[in-house]
Amino acid sequence: MTEIKGIDVSHYQNDRGPIDFAKVKDSGNKFVIVKATEGNEAGSRYLDPYFAQNVTAANASGLTTHAYHFFRGVSESDARAEAQWFLKNLQGVAVKGYLFVDVEYAKLTSDKGKLTSYVNKFLDELAKNGYTKHGIYSGKSFFENRLNEQDLRPGILKWIARYNDVLGRNADIWQHTSSAQVPGISGNVDVNIAYTDAILSTDDTSKNESKPAAAKPEPSKKSKPKSSESVLKKGDKGLAVLSMQKNLASVFFYPDKKASNHGCDSVYGPKTEDAVRRFQLTHGLTADGIFGPKTATALEKAIADLKKNPVVKKKASHPIHVVEKGDTLWDIAQHNHTTVQQLMNMNHLHNDTIYPGQKLKLK
Structure with a gap:
C-alpha cells in the first residue's frame, strides 16, 4: 500500500516561529493541509491570518497544498453560509489540491442524521461553485459515532485522526499524532500518512469553474509592507492591510488589543486608523492615520529595533x-x-x- 507523508498546519505553528517549508519537504513530506477558516461570515467567522502565506510558501517549496475549514454549522443554511465564507477566502490563494471540512466540534448537534445533512450541504455548496475535490476530517470516535458515514457525499477523501499504533479502520489519510517534531517547524505539529495518490493531484482544484478566480497576489509584496508599496488608508481591505496590522501589533500598537487576534482582521477600520495615528505620533510623523511610505519605513525600523532589543515579558498564566x-x-x-x-x-x-x-x- 502506498504511504505518503504529510503535515497539517495552522497559526499555532506560525505563532512559534516562521515555517521553513523547504525543510519540511526535504524531510520526506509530500503534502500540507493548511487551515483557512472557521464559522461563517455573519457570525463566528475566523480567517487564519497565515493561511495565504502558508499556501504560497508551501507551493514554492514543491509541496502539494490543500485547505481545511473548521465546521460549526447548526443548520443547513448555516452550513451553506460557512461554505461561502470558506470560498470567499480561497479566492486569490493557489490551493492546489483538496478542500476539507473539519468536523470535530463537541457542540455540534448530536443528531447524526442532521449533522450528516449539514456536512453534505457544506460540500454541495463547494461543488455548486466549481470546487469538486472534497474531503472530511474527524477523530475516529467522532466520525463513527456522530455521523452517518454511508450517507456522506460520495467520492470524498476521509481524513481520520487517531493517536495510536493502528488506525483500526479504513481511511484515505491517517493523522496519527499531534506531537511530532518536523524539521522547519518550531514545536509540535500534526503528521499524517495518506494511502492514496489523489493527495498529490494538483489538477484545477484552486480554480472556481463557475467564475474566474481572483488574480494571484505576489507573495513578496503581501508578506511585509515596503516603503515602495501603495498607500493604505481607512476603508481598504485585504492581505496588505492584515500584514500591516500584524506588524503594528508586533511593536505593541494594537488595532484592538481586547479583540480576537488583537483586531488584526484585514479591514482598515477606525481602530486600525487610530493605531496608525498613535504609531505616527510616537515616531515623529504626521499623524494623519494613513499608512504611507514614511510610516511603512518607520514601522520596519521599529520592528528591527525590537528584534535587537526585545522586551522581556513576565511569564503569562496558563490559558x-x-x-x-x-x-x-x-x-x-x-x-x-x-x-x-x-x-x-x-x-x-x-x-x-x-x-x-x-x-x-x-x-
Whole structure:
C-alpha cells in the first residue's frame, strides 16, 4: 500500500516561529493541509491570518497544498453560509489540491442524521461553485459515532485522526499524532500518512469553474509592507492591510488589543486608523492615520529595533478551558493542538473523566 507523508498546519505553528517549508519537504513530506477558516461570515467567522502565506510558501517549496475549514454549522443554511465564507477566502490563494471540512466540534448537534445533512450541504455548496475535490476530517470516535458515514457525499477523501499504533479502520489519510517534531517547524505539529495518490493531484482544484478566480497576489509584496508599496488608508481591505496590522501589533500598537487576534482582521477600520495615528505620533510623523511610505519605513525600523532589543515579558498564566456539557478531553486536545496525555499530566488527572464547570489548564 502506498504511504505518503504529510503535515497539517495552522497559526499555532506560525505563532512559534516562521515555517521553513523547504525543510519540511526535504524531510520526506509530500503534502500540507493548511487551515483557512472557521464559522461563517455573519457570525463566528475566523480567517487564519497565515493561511495565504502558508499556501504560497508551501507551493514554492514543491509541496502539494490543500485547505481545511473548521465546521460549526447548526443548520443547513448555516452550513451553506460557512461554505461561502470558506470560498470567499480561497479566492486569490493557489490551493492546489483538496478542500476539507473539519468536523470535530463537541457542540455540534448530536443528531447524526442532521449533522450528516449539514456536512453534505457544506460540500454541495463547494461543488455548486466549481470546487469538486472534497474531503472530511474527524477523530475516529467522532466520525463513527456522530455521523452517518454511508450517507456522506460520495467520492470524498476521509481524513481520520487517531493517536495510536493502528488506525483500526479504513481511511484515505491517517493523522496519527499531534506531537511530532518536523524539521522547519518550531514545536509540535500534526503528521499524517495518506494511502492514496489523489493527495498529490494538483489538477484545477484552486480554480472556481463557475467564475474566474481572483488574480494571484505576489507573495513578496503581501508578506511585509515596503516603503515602495501603495498607500493604505481607512476603508481598504485585504492581505496588505492584515500584514500591516500584524506588524503594528508586533511593536505593541494594537488595532484592538481586547479583540480576537488583537483586531488584526484585514479591514482598515477606525481602530486600525487610530493605531496608525498613535504609531505616527510616537515616531515623529504626521499623524494623519494613513499608512504611507514614511510610516511603512518607520514601522520596519521599529520592528528591527525590537528584534535587537526585545522586551522581556513576565511569564503569562496558563490559558484555561472551562468544561461544558458534551466536552471530552480528546475534543479539547484537538481544538488546542495538544494531546490527551499532556492535558492529563498538566491537570494531574488520573483518568480521562471530566465534568461541566471543571477548569483545565491548556499550556
